[in-house]
Amino acid sequence: MSTALAPAFDGRSAVFAGADICDEAGLALPDNAAHPAFEDDTWDFTHVIGLPTQLSPSMRRFDFTQITDSRWRLVAKELVLAMLAPRHQSVAPLPRAFRNPLHVTSCRARLDELVRFFTWLGERATISLQQINTRDCEAYLAHRRYVLDEHGAVVGEQSHGTRRSAAQVVVDLVNYRDLFTADRVPAELRPWGGATASAVAEMPSGRTENKTQPVSDEIMQPMLTAALYLMSTLGPHAVDLAHKIRESDLHSARRAQGIRRVGPKNRVPVRELSESLAEYTRTCTALPMLDDHYISKRLAQGWAEDDPLLPVAMGTLARRAGLSQFCHPWLPTMRPALEDALAQVGVERPFGRDADPVPAVDGTSSLPWTLPLSRPQAVALVGIVRTAAIITAAAISGMRASELMELRIGCRRPPDETVPGLTRYRIASKIVKGQPLGGTADEWVVIAPVYRAIELLEQLHDAPAEEALLIGRFSFNVRFKWFKSWANSGAGQRLGLAPIPEGPVNLRMLRRTLSLEMAYRPGGVLATKIHMKHIAVATTEGYASRPGGAQAELLAEVNKHESERNLQLVLEEFRNYQEGVLPAGPGARSLTEFFAGIDAQLDAASATAPKTQRNDRDVLNLLTKRANVLHLGPANYCWFTDPSRALCLKLAGTPTADRPLIGMCDSARCPQATHHPGHRPVWAEHADRTKIFIGQLGTTRKTERTRLQADYDRALRVVAEIDAASATTDEESA
Structure with missing residues (x-):
């Protein structure tokens, strides 16, 4: 690297003078949009084509005026443009410069950190970057690392990301030193021994567990129950309400067509107002x-509290009469007519009158879907239903915030019914994270509630033009706060909604929750009326449809938790075997022999080392291979050790498949299936229901009776086998 001092500063850049920022960075703009120039103190990327919807307008404007020193402002401009255009002839030769252009979002974050760093230097009376040494670098990192109270005492630490940004700004000034015109750090400066910013910040880099915690069940259950109820039960009524609000605005807004401005306030429009009251x-x-x-x-x-006209919306009455407003001086003249009309028809909020009845949450009663609402309340209720649809789509699809914001009108693909009764639903969006500018088009395979949620959002859209943004940029935290407040208010309690407890909920937590639910509850329930097995099959197809893509992250996490769950299940069954609780079913003998072999190995190891206690980790190492072939059925465990013996694959005609077809499992006959005490309630319930069906059949339905009787006998046989294994254990214990 050259050690020459920076040339004399004349206010212009030696490398980027007169540059068109978007042309240098390869950013496309509409034909009529203004192009920011390098000399501008504000670079406006608002109209750049392909920027994600998630990026707010303020983040699209780079304001360099926050840097008061003109030399350092030029340094910031040169550094940011170098990161946007790494192939520029003056940037490419730099040995430690970035080789790929940074995203506009990343460059804006670098600029924000530069502003903080230069402000900090100014507060320390530093007048040139040449004065910076390693102690200054460490001091700035410490300044950004710790959280201080009003007395300057340390009360906590910033995140790893904040610390990395603080270190990165210094590293960038070193790496791009030869590019700067007005000021440079010393040539010999090597902060932190040349370590990367991530190493300096001690970034975990994925070596530890995902720090995003799932939404607790205490919050998830009532939240998703409320969202599904509002979406499915109140959704159609909310669509009608939204239509009525728009229709009312066309006639009642101050600037609506046909509304005229009032003349002198001392002239009372008695005729117009009287005709309007007569219509009421x-x-x-x-x-x-x-x-x-x-x-x-x-x-x-x-106003007096006992004035009968206190709650009457005079402005709405005036606009119904074609007037822009109701002037207060008119009140004495119009009071008799107003009070007479009030006595005849009363006063009520304009929206939601005579609301249709809907079933309550528990289904035991019906009640009006809403009480009468004012316009602000009606708009708010439509927004609550829209939020319910967003929660449903986010919680069940696992889409990121950026992907939800890229949804557009018409994103629902036509349902695909591959076989009778089996329908695939797909929605189209864009993957933004980790993708080039403009994102990458992709499709998600979802289940029916997500599809209906997207449909409801389209119906609630204010201007549903084709390809218009469906949701646009939104703050989930704000929306969820309003949603929770409504569900916990009298309006939500009236419908029977369970209160939503206090606690954090965001889109990342919902995504994390879905991954855990898919791993640990393949046959359980994610929330009320949503069966977990449906999510595991349909949603996983969406994540697996493009292996290695952006959606593979969630699938990898699902597989990780599924493996951990399988290990724990195998360990529990091994401990049951050691205590004499044996499995049942066609595959019980094979599994028992496997456990006996493991037990023998542990006994042999203990004999050679009598002072060594075999812990769970040692046992898990021996059980790992068997755990890898465990698949959970709704009422059995499938030990998929030999595809040629799998009954489901034989029935399907795919004997070489690498996974069982759990939906076709006949565990009472498959030699690789086992039944355990935890499966007994499922078989017992199935037997009870089958018995009821048999009792309801007529005498002429012999074929159905024969089939159901065989099914009933099989269920009783499985229950008896499970009970027999437990009874044997009890007898041995006695």
Whole structure:
């Protein structure tokens, strides 16, 4: 690296003077959009084609005026453009420069950290980057590492990412030193011995468990129950309500067509207002009511609490009469007519009157789907239902925030019914994370509730033009806060919704929760009315449809947790074997022999080393191979050791497949299936239900009776086998 000092500063860059930022960085703009120039103190990328929807407008504007020193401002511009355009003829020769262009989002983060660093230097009376030494670098890292209270005492540490950003800004100034025109760090500066920013920040780099915690069951269950109820039961009514709100706005807004501005306030439009009131009384329609905060405002202005006209929305009455507003000086003249109409039809909030009945959450009763609402309340309720659809789509599909924000009108692909009764639902979006500018188009295989949630969002869209953003940029944290408040309020309790407890919920946690549910509950329930097996089959197809893609991360995590779960299950069954609790079923003998072999190995090891205790880790090492072939069925364990012996593959005609077809499993006959005490309730319930069906059959339905009787006998036989194994154990214990 050259050790020459920077040339004399004349206010211009020696390498980027007059450069078009977007042309140098390869960023596309519409034909009529302004191109930011290097000399501009604000680079506006608002209209760059392909930027993710998730990127807010403020993050698309690079404001260099926050750096007060003009030399350092030029350094920041040169560094940011070098990262956007690494193939520039002056950047490419730098030995430690980035070889691939950084995303606009990453460059904005680098600029924010540069602003902090230069501000910190200014506070320390540093006038040139040449004065920086290793102690300054370490001091800045410590400054960004610790969280201080108002007294300057350390109360915590920043995240690894914050520490890495602090170290990276210094490393960048070193790596791009020869590029800078106005000021440079010393040539001999090697902070932290040349270590990378990630090493300096002690980044975990995936070596530890995912730090994002799943949503607790205490929150997940009532949240998803409320979301599904609102989406399925209140959704159609909310669509109708949204339509009525838009229709009302067309006629009642101040700037609606046909609305005229009022003339002199001392001229009362008696005829227009009287005709409007007559229409209310003729149709027996209650006068519109004000929202509560407007009533409070009237009281503050001096209205009497017992004034019968206090809750009447005068402005709405005026706009119904074709006037832009109701002027207060008109009230004495119009009061008799207003009070007469009020006495005849009363006053009520305008939306949700005579609401249709819907079943309550528990299904035991029905009640109006909503109470009468003012316009703000109606808009809020539509927003709550929209949030319910977003929660449903996020929690069950596992899509990232960026992927949800890229959804567009028409993203639902036509359902594909491959065989009768089996329908595949797909939605199209873009993968943004880790992809080039513009993202990569992809499709997600989802289950029916997600598909219906997307459909509901399309119906609730204010302007559902083809390819318009379906949700757009949104804050899930804010939306969930409103959703929880509504569910816990009187409106939600009236419908029978369970309160949602306090606790953190965000899209990353929902994604993490789905991965764990898929791994640990392949035959269980994710939430009310959503069967886990459906999610495991359909959603996993979505993640596996493009191996190695961005969706593979979640599938890898699912596989990891599934392996851990299988190991624990095998260990539990081995411990049961040691205690005399034996498996049942066609594959019981093979499994028992395997456990006997493991037990013999442990006994032999203990004999040679009598002082050594064999712990669970040692046992798991011996059980790992068998755990890798364990597959969970709804009422059995499948030990898929030999595909040629798998009954399901024989029935399907695919004897060489590498996985069993759990949906076709006949565990009472398959030689690789076992039954355990935990499966007994499933078989017992199946036997009880089959017995009921047999009792309901008529005398002429002999074929169905014969088939059901065989099924019933099989279930009883399995239950008896499980009980026999348990009884043997009890007798031996006695």
